[in-house]
Amino acid sequence: xxxxxxxxxxxxxxxxxxxxxxxxxxxxxxxxxxxxxxxxxxxxxxxxxxxxxxxxxxxxxxxxxxxxxxxxxxxxxxxxxxxxxxxxxxxxxxxxxxxxxxxxxxxxxxxxxxxxxxxxxxxxxxxxxxxxxxxxxxxxxxxxxxxxxxxxxxxxxxxxxxxxxxxxxxxxxxxxxxxxxxxxxxxxxxxxxxxxxxxxxxxxxxxxxxxxxxxxxxxxxxxxxxxxxxxxxxxxxxxxxxxxxxxxxxxxxxxxxxxxxxxxxxxxxxxxxxxxxxxxxxxxxxxxxxxxxxxxxxxxxxxxxxxxxxxxxxxxxxxxxxxxxxxxxxxxxxxxxxxxxxxxxxxxxxxxxxxxxxxxxxxxxxxxxxxxxxxxxxxxxxxxxxxxxxxxxxxxxxxxxxxxxxxxxxxxxxxxxxxxxxxxxxxxxxxxxxxxxxxxxxxxxxxxxxxxxxxxxxxxxxxxxxxxxxxxxxxxxxxxxxxxxxxxxxx
Amino acid sequence: xxxxxxxxxxxxxxxxxxxxxxxxxxxxxxxxxxxxxxxxxxxxxxxxxxxxxxxxxxxxxxxxxxxxxxxxxxxxxxxxxxxxxxxxxxxxxxxxxxxxxxxxxxxxxxxxxxxxxxxxxxxxxxxxxxxxxxxxxxxxxxxxxxxxxxxxxxxxxxxxxxxxxxxxxxxxxxxxxxxxxxxxxxxxxxxxxxxxxxxxxxxxxxxxxxxxxxxxxxxxxxxxxxxxxxxxxxxxxxxxxxxxxxxxxxxxxxxxxxxxxxxxxxxxxxxxxxxxxxxxxxxxxxxxxxxxxxxxxxxxxxxxxxxxxxxxxxxxxxxxxxxxxxxxxxxxxxxxxxxxxxxxxxxxxxxxxxxxxxxxxxxxxxxxxxxxxxxxxxxxxxxxxxxxxxxxxxxxxxxxxxxxxxxxxxxxxxxxxxxxxxxxxxxxxxxxxxxxxxxxxxxxxxxxxxxxxxxxxxxxxxxxxxxxxxxxxxxx
Numbered sequence: 001x002x003x004x005x006x007x008x009x010x011x012x013x014x015x016x017x018x019x020x021x022x023x024x025x026x027x028x029x030x031x032x033x034x035x036x037x038x039x040x041x042x043x044x045x046x047x048x049x050x051x052x053x054x055x056x057x058x059x060x061x062x063x064x065x066x067x068x069x070x071x072x073x074x075x076x077x078x079x080x081x082x083x084x085x086x087x088x089x090x091x092x093x094x095x096x097x098x099x100x101x102x103x104x105x106x107x108x109x110x111x112x113x114x115x116x117x118x119x120x121x122x123x124x125x126x127x128x129x130x131x132x133x134x135x136x137x138x139x140x141x142x143x144x145x146x147x148x149x150x151x152x153x154x155x156x157x158x159x160x161x162x163x164x165x166x167x168x169x170x171x172x173x174x175x176x177x178x179x180x181x182x183x184x185x186x187x188x189x190x191x192x193x194x195x196x197x198x199x200x201x202x203x204x205x206x207x208x209x210x211x212x213x214x215x216x217x218x219x220x221x222x223x224x225x226x227x228x229x230x231x232x233x234x235x236x237x238x239x240x241x242x243x244x245x246x247x248x249x250x251x252x253x254x255x256x257x258x259x260x261x262x263x264x265x266x267x268x269x270x271x272x273x274x275x276x277x278x279x280x281x282x283x284x285x286x287x288x289x290x291x292x293x294x295x296x297x298x299x300x301x302x303x304x305x306x307x308x309x310x311x312x313x314x315x316x317x318x319x320x321x322x323x324x325x326x327x328x329x330x331x332x333x334x335x336x337x338x339x340x341x342x343x344x345x346x347x348x349x350x351x352x353x354x355x356x357x358x359x360x361x362x363x364x365x366x367x368x369x370x371x372x373x374x375x376x377x378x379x380x381x382x383x384x385x386x387x388x389x390x391x392x393x394x395x396x397x398x399x400x401x402x403x404x405x406x407x408x409x410x411x412x413x414x415x416x417x418x419x420x421x422x423x424x425x426x427x428x429x430x431x432x433x434x435x436x437x438x439x440x441x442x443x444x445x446x447x448x449x450x451x452x453x454x455x456x457x458x459x460x461x462x463x464x465x466x467x468x469x470x471x472x473x474x475x476x477x478x479x480x481x482x483x484x485x486x487x488x489x490x491x
Numbered sequence: 492x493x494x495x496x497x498x499x500x501x502x503x504x505x506x507x508x509x510x511x512x513x514x515x516x517x518x519x520x521x522x523x524x525x526x527x528x529x530x531x532x533x534x535x536x537x538x539x540x541x542x543x544x545x546x547x548x549x550x551x552x553x554x555x556x557x558x559x560x561x562x563x564x565x566x567x568x569x570x571x572x573x574x575x576x577x578x579x580x581x582x583x584x585x586x587x588x589x590x591x592x593x594x595x596x597x598x599x600x601x602x603x604x605x606x607x608x609x610x611x612x613x614x615x616x617x618x619x620x621x622x623x624x625x626x627x628x629x630x631x632x633x634x635x636x637x638x639x640x641x642x643x644x645x646x647x648x649x650x651x652x653x654x655x656x657x658x659x660x661x662x663x664x665x666x667x668x669x670x671x672x673x674x675x676x677x678x679x680x681x682x683x684x685x686x687x688x689x690x691x692x693x694x695x696x697x698x699x700x701x702x703x704x705x706x707x708x709x710x711x712x713x714x715x716x717x718x719x720x721x722x723x724x725x726x727x728x729x730x731x732x733x734x735x736x737x738x739x740x741x742x743x744x745x746x747x748x749x750x751x752x753x754x755x756x757x758x759x760x761x762x763x764x765x766x767x768x769x770x771x772x773x774x775x776x777x778x779x780x781x782x783x784x785x786x787x788x789x790x791x792x793x794x795x796x797x798x799x800x801x802x803x804x805x806x807x808x809x810x811x812x813x814x815x816x817x818x819x820x821x822x823x824x825x826x827x828x829x830x831x832x833x834x835x836x837x838x839x840x841x842x843x844x845x846x847x848x849x850x851x852x853x854x855x856x857x858x859x860x861x862x863x864x865x866x867x868x869x870x871x872x873x874x875x876x877x878x879x880x881x882x883x884x885x886x887x888x889x890x891x892x893x894x895x896x897x898x899x900x901x902x903x904x905x906x907x908x909x910x911x912x913x914x915x916x917x918x919x920x921x922x923x924x925x926x927x928x929x930x931x932x933x934x935x936x937x938x939x940x941x942x943x944x945x946x947x948x949x950x951x952x953x954x955x956x957x958x959x960x961x962x963x964x965x966x967x
Binding site: 083084085091093098101103104105107202203204205206207209210211237238239240241317318320321324325326327329330331341345365368369370373377 | 530533534535536537538539540541542569571573575578579580581632759761762763766767768769
């Protein structure tokens with residue numbers, strides 16, 4: 001039986017520090033759980049077994065106890081979404097076009113965790129190049145929701161969310177471009193944090209939409225999210241869009257006190273097509289916050305309805321350029337039967353990319369084309385400014401904004417075959433990326449046995465307030481302790 | 492019908508930075524293929540560009556030196572295209588907010604000086620180099636050059652002849668070299684030039700249809716290419732034909748132009764702001780600091796040399812051809828009695844000997860103060876001009892002062908009249924035939940006698956004095 005199941009990072013650190021467990025125990029435990037159950041979940045694309053065992057034993061030293069000075073993450077296993085580069089470890093972005101690609105560099109976020117003694121267990125599945133909301137777009141295999149194996153885990157960080165929910169790892173790193181951390185966290189009943197744009201270095205994150213992408217943790221608790229954020233946040237000379245700000249003590253912000261906190265509820269979000277069960281859970285969560293002394297009020301975000309359209313121009317436009325380098329010349333797969341250069345490009349990209357990636361490259365290419373730029377890309381950027389201003393106005397009156405993370409709980413495989421229906425799943429998360437704000441999804445109960453996520457949105461770089469509110473709610477509501485049962489014994 | 496030629500140039504110049512524009516790879520010419528590369532310039536998945544501030548500084552310095560207005564706020568854009576010379580499949584460049592705009596340079600022109608407008612200067616990264624292999628159907632890709640910082644300088648269509656285009660290039664090169672922005676070596680590709688050329692009937696205001704000329708790898712070939720294209724277009728127009736808007740490649744071997752692509756094949760580069768790079772925001776203080784880095788420019792130096800030293804325009808032009816030569820002259824001339832003599836010596840013997848040695852003025856050991864010293868020794872009669880030429884060569888090899896060389900080798904001119912008279916008597920006595928010839932009116936005979944004198948004195952006799960003495964003595 002697992003030694004680490006159910007324990008948070010701080011508790012695991014305590015066990016290591018007291019010598020009751022070793023880092024190798026944790027790695028073995030994690031590997032065993034993956035071996036037992038990942039065949040049914042499919043959270044991982046690649047398990048770094050040998051690398052992890054070597055690192056764990058190296059970190060233990062003679063006594064088998066990692067030095068407490070190395071911090072809370074030392075000796076603790078984690079998973080990284082497979083769009084985060086790790087030197088010497090295959091990185092595919094769940095795309096056939098990058099099959100066999102082994103990067104020569106490590107993402108700053110991963111490097112910081114490894115420097116702190118964290119041990120990478122494997123690379124988690126995702127929608128190809130992080131484009132999707134169900135992980136069904138993985139070029140290799142789907143990931144199943146540990147709460148109900150017939151349902152999707154969400155996406156695009158579906159592998160990361162499922163790995164945490166299934167108990168394979170205490171935490172995982174994901175990336176969030178339009179909700180890709182928060183939505184799968186909501187579907188899998190875990191905590192998912194998207195930091196403020198610029199707080200965490202994007203170096204080593206394979207770009208989808210550069211102005212929207214941000215790396216963040218998927219964890220079992222808000223406290224764990226704070227601990228991981230502490231480990232990865234901060235300016236990086238390798239990323240010019242990372243911001244030079246003082247990094248506060250996130251754990252210290254978890255006071256449990258939200259008395260007087262002003263909580264805004266955007267009216268526009270509740271005017272959309274929302275599952276009744278989700279609506280009920282969110283209303284209950286607002287009651288909980290009121291009970292804790294928060295002041296809940298309705299706010300307006302008038303340009304919300306344009307967010308999805310703006311996002312589906314800006315993100316594909318950037319993606320069309322970011323993904324142009326996968327041309328078969330230098331890395332990944334190449335079509336070798338082509339008679340000339342152009343045919344090589346066409347055949348490589350036709351065979352290497354999946355349909356959703358192609359769809360977005362086409363949309364983005366079109367939006368940037370001469371004669372269409374002003375009507376599409378430029379206008380979308382103008383809408384983005386308006387959305388950012390909506391939030392600025394709202395944050396003059398409230399400290400955090402609360403909404404559902406998704407309109408529905410996890411859906412079944414193939415249920416949202418129409419791309420537009422799929423895109424609507426991110427309707428509450430996308431505006432946050434357009435505005436560059438921090439947001440977190442925390443479990444707020446079950447609906448028909450499936451987790452529901454509560455989204456809290458904060459001011460830029462005000463992760464302390466965001467985490468304080470999420471933590472206070474979590475402690476009062478107690479849903480973060482809920483574990484899925486679909487995997488039986490392994491749980 | 493009479494036609495007027497209209498030419499505009501696009502000049503790419505590599506900036507003289509130690510490292511590339513968005514990564515820390517070394518910038519070196521001639522390194523082994525694909526040895527100056529890293530994940531960032533190779534466009535590996537997940538990497539990000541970080542602007543090298545030195546490239547920005549040099550770009551701004553260049554813009555200011557070319558009299559451009561510098562934008563306080565600008566940005567980088569992505570120029571998207573698929574080709575193996577671009578590993579990211581886009582080039583980071585500047586599209587609608589270039590760092591510099593509305594500049595100019597003055598050229599000598601065909602008959603009178605002309606100001607040539609500069610539309611814009613923008614920063615960008617260089618692409619890789621493709622070699623289409625003579626073996627089979629493979630192409631070889633060298634990515635060392637990817638990410639080397641460039642500025643592109645776009646001129647207004649203000650040039651009217653191929654020679655004006657050359658003058659413009661020379662002036663740009665000279666200014667950028669003076670500023671330390673680039674070494675502008677066209678043969679190494681650190682200065683590259685594309686040209687747009689069109690013809691229009693004299694008096695017509697609108698521009699004719701242009702063609703774009705590429706692949707001219709020397710100033711001479713720029714002139715050759717433009718002259719060929721000018722005549723080709725003239726012939727087409729004279730025959731009643733129309734010019735097709737095309738991109739042409741100059742073929743050095745045949746001296747002709749070859750069609751690369753027509754307008755219909757033009758790329759849509761889908762420019763958009765690069766989300767990986769923050770906007771460039773410059774303070775006035777920052778711009779002032781860049782302006783302070785600009786040294787005296789060639790045009791200013793030429794004007795000063797003409798005014799302060801009374802040099803002819805041609806001398807000023809030759810002496811300012813490189814900053815090192817100009818500075819050498821400036822120091823020497825300021826210490827010499829006759830600046831024009833300094834100019835003569837520099838343009839004549841010094842440049843001549845440098846050419847022989849295949850060296851640059853700074854590579855030889857003689858300092859300008861020493862050249863001025865040599866000239867003083869001629870002026871005060873210590874040595875003759877002829878001896879000075881020998882001494883100069885020694886100075887340019889050994890770096891010793893002229894006076895030291897003269898002393899060591901006993902080269903001091905003999906101006907002692909009594910001593911010379913004694914030798915002259917001997918020479919006259921020993922050469923009755925020459926004396927007879929001279930008295931018979933053969934002027935040449937004097938030369939022979941003077942030559943004998945110089946031989947006797949190992950060239951040290953003061954030539955003017957010798958001349959006067961012999962004539963006086965023969966008349967007696």
